[in-house]
Each structure stands twice: as structure tokens, then as C-alpha cells.
Amino acid sequence: MSDNFRPKIVAFYCSNCASSAANVAEGMDKALPDNVKMVQVPCTGRLEILHLLKPFEEGADGVYVAGCQEDSCQYVTGITKAAKRVAYVKNTLEQLDIEPERINIYNLSAGKGQAFVDVALEMNDRVRELGPVLSE
Amino acid sequence: MIVAEPKPIKEILEMVKDYNKILVLGCKGCVTVCNVGGTKEAAILASTLKIAARKNGKKIEVEEHTLERQCDPEYVDEVKDMIDDYDAIISIACGVGPQFLSERYPTARVFPGVNTKFMGGAVEHGVWSERCAGCGQCVVHHFGGLCPIARCSKSLLNGPCGGSSNGKCEISQDVDCIWDIIVRKMTELGRLEELLEFMPPKSWITARDGGPRRLIREELVI
Ligand code: SF4
Ligand code: SF4
Numbered sequence: 043m044s045d046n047f048r049p050k051i052v053a054f055y056c057s058n059c060a061s062s063a064a065n066v067a068e069g070m071d072k073a074l075p076d077n078v079k080m081v082q083v084p085c086t087g088r089l090e091i092l093h094l095l096k097p098f099e100e101g102a103d104g105v106y107v108a109g110c111q112e113d114s115c116q117y118v119t120g121i122t123k124a125a126k127r128v129a130y131v132k133n134t135l136e137q138l139d140i141e142p143e144r145i146n147i148y149n150l151s152a153g154k155g156q157a158f159v160d161v162a163l164e165m166n167d168r169v170r171e172l173g174p175v176l177s178e
Numbered sequence: 179m180i181v182a183e184p185k186p187i188k189e190i191l192e193m194v195k196d197y198n199k200i201l202v203l204g205c206k207g208c209v210t211v212c213n214v215g216g217t218k219e220a221a222i223l224a225s226t227l228k229i230a231a232r233k234n235g236k237k238i239e240v241e242e243h244t245l246e247r248q249c250d251p252e253y254v255d256e257v258k259d260m261i262d263d264y265d266a267i268i269s270i271a272c273g274v275g276p277q278f279l280s281e282r283y284p285t286a287r288v289f290p291g292v293n294t295k296f297m298g299g300a301v302e303h304g305v306w307s308e309r310c311a312g313c314g315q316c317v318v319h320h321f322g323g324l325c326p327i328a329r330c331s332k333s334l335l336n337g338p339c340g341g342s343s344n345g346k347c348e349i350s351q352d353v354d355c356i357w358d359i360i361v362r363k364m365t366e367l368g369r370l371e372e373l374l375e376f377m378p379p380k381s382w383i384t385a386r387d388g389g390p391r392r393l394i395r396e397e398l399v400i
Contacts, residue, residue, distance in 0.1 A: 092218065095225040099232065137187045138230045176235055 049103035049169040051078045053162065054093070056086045056120065059110035059152045066155030074159060075166045086110075086147075087120025094131045094145060104169035105131075107147040108161055114151070121149065141172050179208035179299065180272040181306045182215060182292040190223070190268065191230055193289045197266035198237065200227060202291065203257070203279070204244035205271035212306060214292050215270035217244040223270060223291060248275030254282045261286050297328075314384025314391065320377065322363045327380075329356035335377035337361075 055061060061082060067074070074080070083089060086109035097105050107128055109121040125147050132142035146168075148161045194200055202220045209215025220242035231238040243260070246253045248271035261267065261283050269275040270291040279288045296308040311328040317335075318325045327333045331349045338357030341348025347355040364370045382388065 090218070092221050092225060095222060095229065099225045099228045101232075134187060134226055135229075138191075138226070138233055140229070140233055175229075175233055 047170055047173060048077045049166065049172075049174070050097075050101055051075075051104040051106070051162075051165055051169060052081060052097040052102045053078050053106050053108060053165070054081050054083050054086065054089055055108040055158075056110060056116075057082055057084050058116040059114065060086075060108040060150045060158065062152035063108075063150045063154045063158035066153050067158045068155075070155045072155060072159040074162045078162045078166065085115070085117045085120040086124035087115075087117055087122075089124050089127060091127050091130055094127060095134070098135070098140075098144075098175065103144065103172070103175055104165055105145045106161065106165050108150050108158065109147065111149045111151055121147075140175055143168060144172060144175070179211050179297070180274075180294060181212050181296050181298050181308075182209055182272050182294045184214055184219070184223075184270075184292055185290065187226055187230070190289070190291055191227070194227075194266045194268065197287065198239065199264045200224075200238060200240045200266045200268060201257075201260070201264040202227070202240065202242040202268045202270065203248070203275070204242065205246075205248040205269075205275055206244055207247045207249065207271070209271055209292065210244075212300070215272075215275075217242075219270055220244050223268065245271075247271075248278055251278070251282065254278050258283075312385070313380070313382070314388075315381070317377075317380075320372070320375065321360045322367070322369070324356055324360050324363070326356050326360065329354075335380060337373065 055064060086107050089107060094105055107124050109124055110116065112121055115121045128145055128147040131145050135144060136142045146165065150157050202224045204215050204217055204220035206216060213219065224240045224242040227238065227240045243257065245256060248254060248269060265287065267279060267286055267288045268291040269279055269288055273290060273294040276288045276290045279286060297310040297312060298306050298308040301307045308328050310325060313327050326335060331347050331353065332339055334357065338355060342355040342358055345355060345358045347353040361373065364373055
């Protein structure tokens with residue numbers, strides 16, 4: 043993929059673990075890639091399939107969800123529900139011959155600022171590698 | 179309710195591949211309750227079609243709309259002013275929907291977006307199970323309120339076949355033998371002898387075997 047490709051990535055992160063990790067990252071002066079649009083949600087369990095599809099419809103090249111660990115979700119099953127919906131969208135993308143790796147979910151722990159930045163960088167690298175959604 | 183499931187998106191894409199202005203039409207009835215054809219699902223399908231178009235570098239317009247019901251002419255009528263704006267309609271109601279639409283709007287190209295499965299209910303969140311085969315002559319009260327017509331693979335009315343094993347039907351370990359359930363329930367209730375009553379062969383004239391059905395209730399006809 044051309045070096046100039048700057049993927050559009052949308053990240054949904056919960057206001058609990060992931061958000062606390064984000065604050066720590068900020069405190070550590072760790073910068074997120076500026077092509078990652080961060081959207082905070084009260085709980086990743088609030089994310090519906092449509093929320094995960096819309097960015098792709100509107101031009102995103104990748105989407106990810108950053109939430110709690112499965113055993114530490116503030117609302118118990120939020121992150122598990124989100125994981126199922128991400129899996130659903132992966133399946134939809136696959137059926138459209140779009141790489142399912144363009145959507146992913148990460149379990150973060152509160153306070154792990156570095157991890158918060160790392161997932162953004164990982165997704166960024168991954169999607170850069172895949173290139174734009176449009177087939178050539 | 180009538181239970182349906184989404185058609186594979188590839189099948190839908192193939193059906194509408196020659197059309198560029200598409201209306202996804204949902205229904206607020208049964209298909210909303212079983213999470214396959216309501217407002218939410220219409221939006222999901224519309225978005226999926228738009229993502230497919232983006233992927234293929236195709237320009238399409240997709241709108242979504244949801245009717246109160248697609249099985250009542252007065253609601254089907256509601257889209258009369260918009261139907262001509264689209265070159266394809268994907269109905270995500272049960273199979274009644276695309277037919278009512280095709281009858282009301284004969285020139286419209288109407289496609290089914292779901293596969294209609296059965297009449298049943300939700301046994302847990304996300305899991306539905308068949309309960310009624312619409313036989314037209316309900317007899318569940320003879321069987322502890324459980325239907326062996328819809329729920330026995332052979333629709334047996336006088337007890338289980340020899341294939342019943344450990345509560346499962348011989349066709350699959352995933353299928354409960356309803357006769358096992360009926361007998362257990364009646365035993366528990368101390369009413370087992372009720373099952374000794376002989377059930378004569380059922381007339382299937384009232385079921386689908388009697389041909390397409392129609393119901394007229396004079397007191398309601400205007
Ligand atoms: S007996 Fe007939 S009408 Fe009654 S539940 Fe069974 S199939 Fe449906
Ligand atoms: S095993 Fe039970 S459910 Fe299956 S066909 Fe026999 S009686 Fe019917």
C-alpha cells in the first residue's frame with residue numbers, strides 16, 4: 043500500500059476501563075495517531091450493530107472497540123455483548139469481500155495507558171497494510 | 179409470532195445487483211419482535227448495501243422505511259407516493275409482505291430480504307422454536323397443551339414412535355421428542371390415562387393440504 047495512505051479509523055471506547063486508560067495515556071503524554079477518531083460510549087454494550095457499520099458506510103477503513111476485561115466490565119456483560127456484535131460485523135464484512143480484520147475489539151484494563159495507545163497504533167498499522175476499502 | 183431469519187447478504191446483493199435506487203421496507207409486526215425486519219434491521223440492511231456499493235465503487239441510493247404492518251392493505255397503501263421513486267424494494271417482512279406489496283404495486287420489483295421459517299416463540303433471548311403448524315383444527319388440549327402436529331417430526335397423535343430416545347427425536351439430537359415431554363408432563367400431573375383416548379386420523383383438509391386457505395368472517399366484512 044502506498045506510504046501516503048492515511049486510513050480513517052473510528053474507535054469506540056467505554057467510559058470506564060478504556061477511558062481511564064485513555065486518561066493515563068494522556069497524563070503520560072502518549073499521543074494517539076490523529077487519524078483515529080475516538081468516540082466515547084457509556085458502555086461498549088450500548089454499541090449496536092448499526093453503530094459499528096455506519097463508519098464503514100461513511101468512509102472509515104477500520105473500526106475498533108476498546109472496552110473492559112470480560113471479568114471487570116462495570117455493567118457485567120457490556121463487553122461480551124460488544125464482542126458478539128463485532129463478530130457479527132466481521133461476518134458481514136466477510137460476506138461483502140471486505141477484510142474482517144478491519145474491525146476488532148480490545149479488552150483493556152483501567153490505568154493501562156500504554157495499551158490504549160498500542161491498540162490504536164496496531165489498528166493503524168493493520169489498516170494501512172490492508173489499504174482502502176474500495177476494490178481496485 | 180411468525181419467525182424469520184435474514185437472507186444471506188450475498189443472496190440479497192445478487193437479487194438487486196441491477197438496481198440503483200433501493201427501498202428497504204421493514205414491518206413493525208412479528209419480524210420486529212424476532213429482530214429480523216423492524217426499523218433497526220432495515221437500517222442495518224440499508225447500511226450493509228451502502229457498504230457493499232462503496233466496496234464495489236458503485237453509486238447507489240438506499241432508503242429505509244418501516245410500515246406498521248405489511249399484511250394490511252391500509253398500511254401497504256402508505257408508501258403509494260414513494261414506491262415509484264425506487265427501482266427495487268426489499269421487503270424484510272415475512273413472506274406476506276412482498277406479496278401484499280407486489281399485489282398492490284404490480285409494476286414494482288419487490289424482493290424478499292428474509293426467509294420466513296415458522297410460527298413459534300422465543301424460548302430464550304436469540305433462540306426461537308416452532309410451536310404451531312397452522313393445521314386449522316387445534317387439538318393441543320388433548321396433549322397437555324402441547325402440539326404434536328408441529329413439534330413431533332411425524333405429527334403422531336397416538337403416542338411416540340420407536341425412535342424416541344432419552345427425550346430426543348430420532349431425526350436429531352437437537353430436536354426434543356415432544357411425545358417424551360407430553361408423557362412426562364401428563365405423568366407428573368397424574369393425568370396419563372387421558373392419553374389413552376384414541377385419536378382418529380386427522381383431517382388435513384383444514385391444513386395446507388387442503389390447498390391455499392382463506393378465512394371469511396361475515397361479521398367483520400364491510
Ligand atoms: S394443533 Fe394445529 S393449530 Fe393447534 S398448535 Fe398444533 S398445528 Fe397449531
Ligand atoms: S422421536 Fe418423538 S418427536 Fe421424533 S418422530 Fe418419534 S415421536 Fe415424533
